[in-house]
Amino acid sequence: MTTTAFTTPRDLLRYAVTRFNTAKLFFGHGSAEALDEAAYLILHTLKLPLDKLDPFLDARLLPEEVAAVLAVIERRSVDRVPAAYITNEGWLGTYNFYVDERVIVPRSFIAELIPDYFSPWVNEPDNVRNVLELCTGSGCLAIMLADAFPEAQVDAVDISADALEVARRNVATYKLEDRVTLIQSDLYQNVPHKKYDLIITNPPYVNSTSMGKLPQEYLAEPQIALDGGSDGMDLVRTIVAGAAERLSDDGILIVEIGNERAFAEAAFGALGLTWLSTSAGDDMVFLLTADQLKL
Numbered sequence: 001m002t003t004t005a006f007t008t009p010r011d012l013l014r015y016a017v018t019r020f021n022t023a024k025l026f027f028g029h030g031s032a033e034a035l036d037e038a039a040y041l042i043l044h045t046l047k048l049p050l051d052k053l054d055p056f057l058d059a060r061l062l063p064e065e066v067a068a069v070l071a072v073i074e075r076r077s078v079d080r081v082p083a084a085y086i087t088n089e090g091w092l093g094t095y096n097f098y099v100d101e102r103v104i105v106p107r108s109f110i111a112e113l114i115p116d117y118f119s120p121w122v123n124e125p126d127n128v129r130n131v132l133e134l135c136t137g138s139g140c141l142a143i144m145l146a147d148a149f150p151e152a153q154v155d156a157v158d159i160s161a162d163a164l165e166v167a168r169r170n171v172a173t174y175k176l177e178d179r180v181t182l183i184q185s186d187l188y189q190n191v192p193h194k195k196y197d198l199i200i201t202n203p204p205y206v207n208s209t210s211m212g213k214l215p216q217e218y219l220a221e222p223q224i225a226l227d228g229g230s231d232g233m234d235l236v237r238t239i240v241a242g243a244a245e246r247l248s249d250d251g252i253l254i255v256e257i258g259n260e261r262a263f264a265e266a267a268f269g270a271l272g273l274t275w276l277s278t279s280a281g282d283d284m285v286f287l288l289t290a291d292q293l294k295l
Helices: 009-022 034-045 061-078 083-087 110-116 142-148 161-173 234-246 261-271 290-294
Strands: 090-092 095-097 129-135 153-158 179-185 196-201 247-256 275-279 281-288
Touching: 009 034, 009 061, 034 061, 034 083, 061 083, 095 142, 110 142, 110 247, 110 275, 129 142, 142 153, 142 161, 142 179, 142 196, 153 161, 161 179, 196 234, 196 281, 234 247, 234 261, 234 290, 247 290, 261 281, 281 290
Parallel strands: 129 153, 129 196, 153 179, 196 247
Antiparallel strands: 090 095, 247 281, 275 281
16 A cells, blocks of 8 residues: 555555554553544654644644554554553553553543542542552552642552562652652562551452453453452452551542442451442442451
């Protein structure tokens, strides 16, 4: 195909949507449909404002610009590389993070709860002094937590040295090196012996059956960050078991488990899980208090 077949972003947008739909791509990394993802990739490649497509739809493009966009469309359609790995950026709310194949693409329902400071479970955000985030990946939640709780020191943990390199870059971008400490650790293994007001985690929780059915886009991500064992609760069990001795007297544990509520209830239901409301419903994130964990 020659670049002369396309002269404007409108031409490329139509072509990209057709290619994406024909390839039956999976959209689970930020975009909801082919049109949204096509617009994002085109605007990003052309270095145009991501929220202003209309003024540029009929602008004439240089041949090299058309070629650059077509290369991106091919990579997304044929190789099924997640858009975030093509652009090296992922979004959570208004926050923008560097990402590459060393980390999963940022996505978390916990991120929706941070702007409200986990109300009503946290009464005084300024009294939150120590936060532990397990399985930090790109560092996205740790950065958002540090931003929301300005008096807090955040310890952000991951077993992957590669992931922590990405997190370090994001922490530096947000100039939070003095407040976010990155720790390579298998969950609590290398965590400091101190009490935390909040323990937050979005751990690997995909069960074995679901792992075998993941779309190709998810297979491009580090599988260690997705695979939660036979019932998805392998790491969650360790997290719950170790939380009591690390929480302050009125501390709370918040765990994201995706579509695994049934397995979470089977494993921890006796503790009296509180399910927090998110845009996806009331079965994605659970909360336990220090008192509940000490029983």
